[in-house]
Structures are given as C-alpha cells and as structure tokens.
Amino acid sequence: MELKESPNLGLLFPKAVLAGFTKKGGALPERDYVRTGVSVDPVHLAAYNRVCEFRLTDELPATYPHMLTFPMQVKLMTDADFPFPLVGSVHVANRITQTRALRVDEKFDLRVHVENLRDHPKGRQFDMVSEASVDGEVIWHDVSTYLRRGGGSGEAESAERPELPEPTSFWKVPEDIGRRYAEVSGDRNPIHLHPLTAKLFGFPRAIAHGMWTKARCLAAFEGRLPEAYSVDVRFKLPVLLPAKVGFAAREHGGGWKFDLINARKPQPHVDGIITPL
Structure with missing residues (x-):
C-alpha cells in the first residue's frame, strides 16, 4: 500500500496508547x-x-534511514489488525545492513512490512523489516525485533552471562537525551520522556531510546567503517537517565565487536558487532 506522505506520529502515538487495551494477539x-x-x-x-x-x-549514518521508515513502522503497528500493542512491546534487537554509502542528495523508495512471528521464552517475537532502495536496488535493510511479553514458550533461558569487557572510554548520558532524541525521531514513547511517565510503565526513571544507544555507539567508529557493512545489536538492560556508561570496542574478524555497559556496576546495556560486506 503506497503512502503519499509520512504518517503523523503525533496522531499515532495517542492511538497506540489506547490500542494497548484492545489488542489480543493473532x-x-x-x-x-x-x-x-x-x-x-x-x-x-x-x-x-x-x-x-x-x-x-x-x-547518512547507517542508522539515519530508520528515521524515515519509523513512522511507517508505527502506522503498521497501530493498525486495527496488528495483533500486539506498540506500547509495551520491547525492542530487543536491531540489524542494519547498507551495501554502499547513502547520500543526503539522493531520493529513496521506502518499504516496511512485518514478518517472522515466533515463540520466545518470555512471550512472542516479531520482526519489523524496512528497506531503502535507489533505482530499484535495495541499498539499506533494517530488521527491528520486538518482544511482546506473556504466554511464552516455557523454554528455559541460559543463566550464563558472558564476562563483560573492560571499557575503553566513558560517556555521560544526560537526563534530557530521551526528549532530545524524541524531537528528531518522533518517537515520543512516554518511557523515554520523563520519570513520571516512565514510572507508569514500571521504570524508576526515563530510559534512553535503544536506537539512540545504537547510533551513539556507531558514531564512535566514524572514520573506521567501510562503505558496505552490517551492524547488529542486542538491547540488554535499559539505560536509566541520567547515566554514566562505559564503551568497549575491539577488532573482530575484520570488523568490530562493541559493548555499552553500566559504568557503576557490571550490567550490559548493548552488545553489537560490525561486519564488513
């Protein structure tokens, strides 16, 4: 279905909050x-x-086209026949692949769909898939995996946790980064905006957007990345705002592995890998 303009997130997010009371799966x-x-x-x-x-x-940073496709994702996830509510669905992983550098003066054809509904020990998972094409060629591909808790498969998750690497640098994450990122992304999920609204959804403080943490990590590699690569991350424990985080990066198979870690106690926020194509 072709959209003539970008969906209005200012209208879709209130709809998403209300839809949380009616979605029943499927x-x-x-x-x-x-x-x-x-x-x-x-x-x-x-x-x-x-x-x-x-x-x-x-x-364009590899994460930027996500800004262009995100309103289309939200529209799909707030449609009446979408089985799960957007609010309360947890973004657990994201994989982006670009086959060449994308330039600001290009025009892109965008496509969004959802696929791969599957069981998870804590509920059900699905993939929001986005693509950007130029002249019929897909040059950017994005998979955001979401978890909807409840009614899980019952399979036991591994209790083992890998040892966290030693940070190579430390960053201070300001209290207002959720509001600042919301201004550019349109993602005004209340868990990111203010401690009071975050507490309504079970968080002690507002949390940073997962895609901001991925972008911030990717920015640390500028000047060292090829034109064609894949960057795959898993979102672990949320970054409670304000925060101090440790960033660790090491070379791996011609690419990089990286982690974002709580600087005050050994807890993981993000782990990722960058793979040249």
Missing part, C-alpha cells in the same frame, strides 16, 4: 507500506547527527 498482517521518491531534509539530518554525535557530512 496473526501478523501481510501488507507492505511503501513511500517513493523520499528526500532527506539536511536540517533534520544535521539535528539528528548532533543528538547522536555523528559528524556533519553529506553521507
């Missing part, structure tokens, strides 16, 4: 949402780069 919808000839706003790109600490260049 099959995933099979339709795609498509937008064609989508341009990048250089002012918006610059604002995104500042919030995530990327340099200001004519190339």
